[in-house]
Amino acid sequence: MPGDLTRDAITITLVTGVLIWVLPLIVGTYTLTVLAIYGMLGLSLGLVWGFGGILCFGQAAFFGLGAYAYAIFAINIGESTVPMILAVLVPAVFAAFLGALMFYGRLGDVYLGVITLVVTLILFKVINSTAGPQYVIGNARLGGFNGIPGFPTLNVPGIPDAYIWGDRYFQVCAVLLGLVCMLVTALLRSSFGRIAVGIRENETRMSLMGYDVRARKTAMFAIGAAIAGLAGGLFANWAEIVTPNLFSLGQSAEIIIWCIVGGLGTRLGPVLGAAGLAYLKFLLGQQAVVDNALVTGLVLVLFVLFLPKGVVPALSALWRAGAGRRPRGRVRQRRRPPRRERLNG
Amino acid sequence: MAEIALETHGLTMRFGGVVAADRVDFKLEARELRCLIGPNGAGKSTFFKCITGLQSPSEGEVYMRGIETTGWMPHRIASLGVGIKTQTPNVLDSLSVHENIWLAARRFHGSREADRKTREVIELLDLGAISRNGLGRLAHGERQRVELGLVAVGDPWLILLDEPAAGLGAGDVERLTGIIHELNRQAALVIVEHDMQFIRSIAETVTVFHQGKVLMEDHVESVMSDPVVRNVYLGRKA
Ligand SMILES: Nc1ncnc2c1ncn2[C@@H]1O[C@H](COP(=O)(O)OP(=O)(O)OP(=O)(O)O)[C@@H](O)[C@H]1O
Ligand SMILES: [Mg+2]
Numbered sequence: 001m002p003g004d005l006t007r008d009a010i011t012i013t014l015v016t017g018v019l020i021w022v023l024p025l026i027v028g029t030y031t032l033t034v035l036a037i038y039g040m041l042g043l044s045l046g047l048v049w050g051f052g053g054i055l056c057f058g059q060a061a062f063f064g065l066g067a068y069a070y071a072i073f074a075i076n077i078g079e080s081t082v083p084m085i086l087a088v089l090v091p092a093v094f095a096a097f098l099g100a101l102m103f104y105g106r107l108g109d110v111y112l113g114v115i116t117l118v119v120t121l122i123l124f125k126v127i128n129s130t131a132g133p134q135y136v137i138g139n140a141r142l143g144g145f146n147g148i149p150g151f152p153t154l155n156v157p158g159i160p161d162a163y164i165w166g167d168r169y170f171q172v173c174a175v176l177l178g179l180v181c182m183l184v185t186a187l188l189r190s191s192f193g194r195i196a197v198g199i200r201e202n203e204t205r206m207s208l209m210g211y212d213v214r215a216r217k218t219a220m221f222a223i224g225a226a227i228a229g230l231a232g233g234l235f236a237n238w239a240e241i242v243t244p245n246l247f248s249l250g251q252s253a254e255i256i257i258w259c260i261v262g263g264l265g266t267r268l269g270p271v272l273g274a275a276g277l278a279y280l281k282f283l284l285g286q287q288a289v290v291d292n293a294l295v296t297g298l299v300l301v302l303f304v305l306f307l308p309k310g311v312v313p314a315l316s317a318l319w320r321a322g323a324g325r326r327p328r329g330r331v332r333q334r335r336r337p338p339r340r341e342r343l344n345g
Numbered sequence: 346m347a348e349i350a351l352e353t354h355g356l357t358m359r360f361g362g363v364v365a366a367d368r369v370d371f372k373l374e375a376r377e378l379r380c381l382i383g384p385n386g387a388g389k390s391t392f393f394k395c396i397t398g399l400q401s402p403s404e405g406e407v408y409m410r411g412i413e414t415t416g417w418m419p420h421r422i423a424s425l426g427v428g429i430k431t432q433t434p435n436v437l438d439s440l441s442v443h444e445n446i447w448l449a450a451r452r453f454h455g456s457r458e459a460d461r462k463t464r465e466v467i468e469l470l471d472l473g474a475i476s477r478n479g480l481g482r483l484a485h486g487e488r489q490r491v492e493l494g495l496v497a498v499g500d501p502w503l504i505l506l507d508e509p510a511a512g513l514g515a516g517d518v519e520r521l522t523g524i525i526h527e528l529n530r531q532a533a534l535v536i537v538e539h540d541m542q543f544i545r546s547i548a549e550t551v552t553v554f555h556q557g558k559v560l561m562e563d564h565v566e567s568v569m570s571d572p573v574v575r576n577v578y579l580g581r582k583a
Contacts, residue, residue, distance in 0.1 A: 191451055191456055194444070194447075194448060194451075195448060195451070197440070198437050198440065198444075198448045201437035201438060201439055201440060202435060202436065202437050202438070204399070204419075204431070204435050205435040205436060205437060205495075206420075206437075206448070207418065207419040207420040207423070208397070208419050208420075208423050208429045208431070208435065209420075209423055209448060209449045209452050209495065209499070210420050210423035210424040210452040210453070210499070211420055211452060212418075212420045213420065
């Protein structure tokens with residue numbers, strides 16, 4: 001197992017390195033940055049839903065909380081390191097409370113969906129209605145539907161004047177995405193991850209084995225929210241403004257579609273689904289002939305009909321079918337020498 | 346006196362008007378093997394679910410090795426060292442045989458030790474040839490055997506099996522008998538069964554359930570030859 005993990009880490013490092021080098025030759029780094037951020041957001045739900053078996057309709061809520069936490073603390077603190085950490089912690093703690101409420105309350109899957117959806121709606125409404133000057137946290141005005149602009153963006157840790165922007169910022173986001181991929185890989189290889197997958201498969205069996213399903217699902221939910229929060233903090237830096245739209249149901253639905261299209265139960269799928277569909281949206285946004293939402297909807301329908309498991313599982317099935325022949329050949333070759341020995345002897 | 350592995354006092358479970366378990370007093374000594382029989386709907390599975398925490402009894406108490414476990418959740422009961430197989434197969438279908446058993450072992454051991462225990466159980470239950478296969482693709486008998494493996498790998502001192510022989514062929518039943526004797530060297534067992542031949546081959550004491558109550562409790566031969574028990578099974582009025 002540790003050997004496999006090292007191999008995965010090397011693969012992720014190489015792929016990330018090559019992509020950071022090659023992709024800017026094709027697409028602008030400003031666009032690439034947000035694709036990487038969305039990739040991270042997709043991965044957060046891909047982990048919770050695809051491996052933890054928890055379908056959350058409110059992943060955007062954690063993304064939005066991360067972004068707002070960053071903006072508010074950045075204004076109050078005046079640098080970016082602590083706000084970035086809080087962008088991870090605030091949604092994680094929020095999700096831990098929400099998760100505990102749902103999982104210890106033994107809510108069924110449907111109610112879980114409803115509650116995460118309602119919580120997202122409430123956050124959207126609440127933030128939306130904070131337009132008045134009385135709604136401030138420290139020095140930060142919440143600004144209602146106008147959002148919060150003008151907060152300090154990412155700086156080199158410890159040097160508040162050294163801002164990280166442009167190509168550099170893309171590199172930071174891409175490296176962080178690579179790191180999160182590695183963390184998720186390590187998590188899934190660990191006992192915690194394997195037990196989480198067991199819980200996805202059959203909660204009753206896992207509890208009959210002696211595992212506290214409620215605690216483990218709560219933990220998984222919080223980890224997913226932490227990753228979504230990190231993506232939110234990075235997004236705030238990219239957009240240089242945070243608005244209640246981050247909490248919108250449309251955003252939540254999109255994350256779910258990324259996961260379905262890319263492939264649930266894989267690590268790569270949700271990342272590719274997110275980046276691919278977001279790039280498609282970006283391209284479509286530059287013309288006015290077809291409506292954006294229509295195309296996203298169409299893509300989803302086509303995938304559900306023709307490729308229900310998503311892109312990555314389909315590709316890996318193809319790959320295995322292609323590679324399946326080779327090892328057998330090798331086995332045959334290996335079997336020959338003993339026979340020859342016998343003939344000689 | 347021998348240690349008591351499991352004891353219930355006045356265990357009662359009501360579903361609306363139906364009394365599925367009715368003031369059941371039950372006592373099982375350490376390393377005892379007990380069979381539970383009774384016609385369909387007699388309340389055997391309900392009694393099981395109340396013991397294992399899958400349901401909370403309406404009234405009465407459950408004790409395991411003297412600890413009161415009434416109303417505990419299944420994971421706490423299992424953590425005491427209780428192995429449970431439910432009537433409907435409960436396995437992790439899209440995972441491999443090895444992963445299924447490893448997850449059960451990991452609850453009580455570190456990762457490395459769990460690897461070793463898993464290999465041991467796979468060998469013991471003769472699952473080596475299919476250890477990398479997904480559970481979803483296995484034959485019924487193999488799935489049952491894997492589920493026994495899940496139960497066995499935690500080294501339980503109390504094992505509760507609801508209809509382990511259901512749907513098994515003659516060869517598989519024979520194998521099951523061997524496994525149960527093996528498990529019984531360390532653990533007390535309660536086995537719910539309908540298969541009389543199988544019961545004869547493993548049981549000494551049998552408890553008969555009827556309409557939620559314990560109808561009788563005696564040596565297997567006396568139970569089998571009892572006219573009241575025969576009538577109950579044939580659906581006549583006792
Ligand atoms: N969840 C439930 N809600 C309502 N009634 C139930 C429930 N579970 C069981 N019962 C009823 O309780 C009675 C006992 O059922 P139980 O499953 O315990 O019987 P059993 O002895 O295990 O039967 P079998 O041999 O068919 O498995 C039946 O009349 C059944 O209909
Ligand atoms: Mg039953």
